[in-house]
Amino acid sequence: MIDIHCHILPGIDDGPDTVEESVALARAAVAAGTLAIVATPHVSWDYPVNDAARIAAGVAELRVALAAADVPLQLRTGAELAMTRAAELPDEELVALRLGGPEGTHLLVECPLSPTATGLEQVLGILRSRGHEIVLAHPERCPAFQRDPAAYERLIAQGMLGQVTAGALVGRFGRTVQDVAHRFVREGLAHAIASDGHSAERRRPSIGPELVEAGYGEQASWLAHEVPYAILTGGPIPPAPAMPERRRSGLARLLGR
Numbered sequence: 001m002i003d004i005h006c007h008i009l010p011g012i013d014d015g016p017d018t019v020e021e022s023v024a025l026a027r028a029a030v031a032a033g034t035l036a037i038v039a040t041p042h043v044s045w046d047y048p049v050n051d052a053a054r055i056a057a058g059v060a061e062l063r064v065a066l067a068a069a070d071v072p073l074q075l076r077t078g079a080e081l082a083m084t085r086a087a088e089l090p091d092e093e094l095v096a097l098r099l100g101g102p103e104g105t106h107l108l109v110e111c112p113l114s115p116t117a118t119g120l121e122q123v124l125g126i127l128r129s130r131g132h133e134i135v136l137a138h139p140e141r142c143p144a145f146q147r148d149p150a151a152y153e154r155l156i157a158q159g160m161l162g163q164v165t166a167g168a169l170v171g172r173f174g175r176t177v178q179d180v181a182h183r184f185v186r187e188g189l190a191h192a193i194a195s196d197g198h199s200a201e202r203r204r205p206s207i208g209p210e211l212v213e214a215g216y217g218e219q220a221s222w223l224a225h226e227v228p229y230a231i232l233t234g235g236p237i238p239p240a241p242a243m244p245e246r247r248r249s250g251l252a253r254l255l256g257r
């Protein structure tokens with residue numbers, strides 16, 4: 001698995017506070033079958049000092065700590081950009097903040113958790129016109145998209161990608177978010193599943209077990225390896241596999257129906 005959304009760097013946002021906690025998060029990710037993590041600290045007005053240079057330095061330091069602790073996890077640079085911050089940043093900085101760094105093509109932009117997403121489509125359109133492709137982070141948790149899925153579908157129809165959070169598929173954000181997450185995956189409106197991990201225990205950095213539990217074991221390679229790899233390397237997004245037509249309940253799965 002390649003995790004394109006994870007708050008693994010220490011002391012930079014609401015992820016781990018210490019290097020030791022970051023190493024514990026990395027160990028938990030490896031134990032769940034993750035081979036590589038893109039460090040995506042918040043770049044927003046809540047964390048105004050976070051920039052590409054700070055993130056690159058954090059990744060370099062954590063790589064040393066992971067090697068010393070013998071944790072076989074690859075780390076890449078990235079960011080989770082708030083739309084209000086993204087609109088203010090120069091292109092040079094945005095290129096450095098892409099998933100995978102300057103070799104990548106996509107920015108990870110946070111879908112607002114506020115009741116409305118006013119201005120999001122315009123900001124995203126401006127970013128794309130400036131040459132930055134877009135991955136939309138956790139659209140299933142965005143109240144505006146829950147209420148108006150067509151607004152989200154419009155963005156996907158324009159060529160943007162959607163990243164659904166693994167924990168959402170197994171109900172860690174409640175029933176509404178779970179239902180929307182499954183709908184987006186089944187209807188081809190989600191292209192990557194990531195952990196959005198914040199610590200080894202709380203908001204775990206895990207993808208593979210959740211995909212199996214949620215009934216997407218056969219699609220896991222596309223959702224959590226092939227598409228993330230294409231995003232990081234700037235390659236074409238591979239064709240999607242067939243998705244299950246409907247979500248089966250836990251009881252139906254147990255009974256094999």
Ligand SMILES: [Fe+2]
Pocket residue numbers: 005007080196
């Ligand atoms: Fe996040």
